Amino acid sequence: MTLPIYFQKLEQQLEAQLPFVAYRHPNSDELHLQLQQDAKLEYLENFQQEGFVFAPFDDQQNTIFFDRKKAEFSKLNYAAEELISEKTTSTTTFETTLQQKNFHENLVEKGVEAIKNSALEKVVLSRKQVLVVKTQPIEYFKRLLKNYPTAFVYCWYHPQVGLWLAATPETLVKTQNNRFKTMALAGTQVFEGTTDVSWGEKEKEEQAIVTRTIENALTTIEGIERLQISEVHTHRAGNVVHLKTDISGVFLKDSLAEIVTSLHPTPAVCGLPKQMAKEFILKEEAYDRTFYSGYVGELNIQVEKPRNPRKRNVENSAFNLIERQSNLYVNLRCMQLLENKAMLYIGGGITIDSNPNAEWEETLRKAETMQKVL
Numbered sequence: 380m381t382l383p384i385y386f387q388k389l390e391q392q393l394e395a396q397l398p399f400v401a402y403r404h405p406n407s408d409e410l411h412l413q414l415q416q417d418a419k420l421e422y423l424e425n426f427q428q429e430g431f432v433f434a435p436f437d438d439q440q441n442t443i444f445f446d447r448k449k450a451e452f453s454k455l456n457y458a459a460e461e462l463i464s465e466k467t468t469s470t471t472t473f474e475t476t477l478q479q480k481n482f483h484e485n486l487v488e489k490g491v492e493a494i495k496n497s498a499l500e501k502v503v504l505s506r507k508q509v510l511v512v513k514t515q516p517i518e519y520f521k522r523l524l525k526n527y528p529t530a531f532v533y534c535w536y537h538p539q540v541g542l543w544l545a546a547t548p549e550t551l552v553k554t555q556n557n558r559f560k561t562m563a564l565a566g567t568q569v570f571e572g573t574t575d576v577s578w579g580e581k582e583k584e585e586q587a588i589v590t591r592t593i594e595n596a597l598t599t600i601e602g603i604e605r606l607q608i609s610e611v612h613t614h615r616a617g618n619v620v621h622l623k624t625d626i627s628g629v630f631l632k633d634s635l636a637e638i639v640t641s642l643h644p645t646p647a648v649c650g651l652p653k654q655m656a657k658e659f660i661l662k663e664e665a666y667d668r669t670f671y672s673g674y675v676g677e678l679n680i681q682v683e684k685p686r687n688p689r690k691r692n693v694e695n696s697a698f699n700l701i702e703r704q705s706n707l708y709v710n711l712r713c714m715q716l717l718e719n720k721a722m723l724y725i726g727g728g729i730t731i732d733s734n735p736n737a738e739w740e741e742t743l744r745k746a747e748t749m750q751k752v753l
């Protein structure tokens with residue numbers, strides 16, 4: 380398959396109103412394409428299934444599942460120069476109303492008050508920004524691929540649900556056989572040409588809450604061992620930078636469901652304590668997040684690995700040929716496309732030291748990730 384044929388297949392599938400997902404992992408030059416053969420809407424039944432999942436923020440709602448076995452699946456290696464899009468950046472701007480600004484700043488103030496007066500330590504508050512655009516999903520997908528090589532970039536469609544695109548910097552969990560990796564990502568500032576930056580106490584604490592919570596959640600899961608937690612470092616995500624801690628370990632084969640349910644939604648998108656923050660969000664945000672801050676990606680994909688020639692044990696090397704992988708990402712820096720409309724979803728972590736105006740500004744900066752490709 381060539382790159383033009385890859386995008387042509389996407390166009391045809393969209394025209395036929397059949398579900399699909401096209402995606403690329405971070406720092407990879409391999410494009411994936413999963414085309415479903417019928418328009419049935421299926422939900423995930425258990426974490427043993429092999430396919431692509433699309434989970435909402437609210438973990439009480441169903442996760443959408445694209446079964447790999449019922450799909451046409453292909454991969455394609457590409458070089459960034461081959462991605463010819465009409466233009467790679469846009470001049471589209473959006474106007475925010477005073478009402479939107481006031482609502483968000485008010486929401487942040489309520490969050491800070493709740494933190495001061497209750498057991499709530501952190502809550503992530505978000506909003507939706509609607510932009511009038513030409514609806515060109517495949518073109519936007521190309522631009523996302525070109526602009527954000529270090530992000531997980533996808534274009535997902537189901538006729539009964541809609542069309543979503545994202546370039547997310549955040550991994551929920553990645554597994555390879557019995558090894559797993561996750562991350563604590565939080566704290567934001569504008570990228571000014573270097574990742575050698577200093578961070579304020581508010582951002583450090585906001586991110587440390589995420590690391591502590593993930594560590595606590597993982598240590599309660601039976602069979603998790605060799606937990607490794609890296610130093611905090613600065614990670615670039617397009618026009619912003621975040622604080623990041625890498626976390627890894629080994630786990631028991633059957634505990635993936637437990638890992639995902641104990642992590643999602645992490646305090647990078649919900650808060651601490653989880654249930655209290657979630658209730659605050661559902662009550663106060665005044666809009667439905669749907670799939671924003673949910674998770675998205677491959678579940679139990681079988682990947683063929685070349686044999687290790689240095690391994691003497693023939694039985695072992697034959698056994699190691701197929702590896703099971705899951706690659707789940709948090710659905711951030713995302714948008715939903717409707718007829719002539721793009722809905723951008725953006726949020727930020729609120730702690731006791733949050734400033735409402737700075738939080739509003741932060742949503743504007745984060746919105747630029749998607750705005751840039753429209």
Ligand SMILES: C=C(O[C@H]1C=CC=C(C(=O)O)[C@@H]1O)C(=O)O
Pocket residue numbers: 503505549564565566567621646647648711712724725726727728729745
């Ligand atoms: C909730 C979002 O980002 C999260 C991830 C990184 C940094 C964040 C922050 O600084 O608030 C958020 O926790 C979003 O992009 O909508």
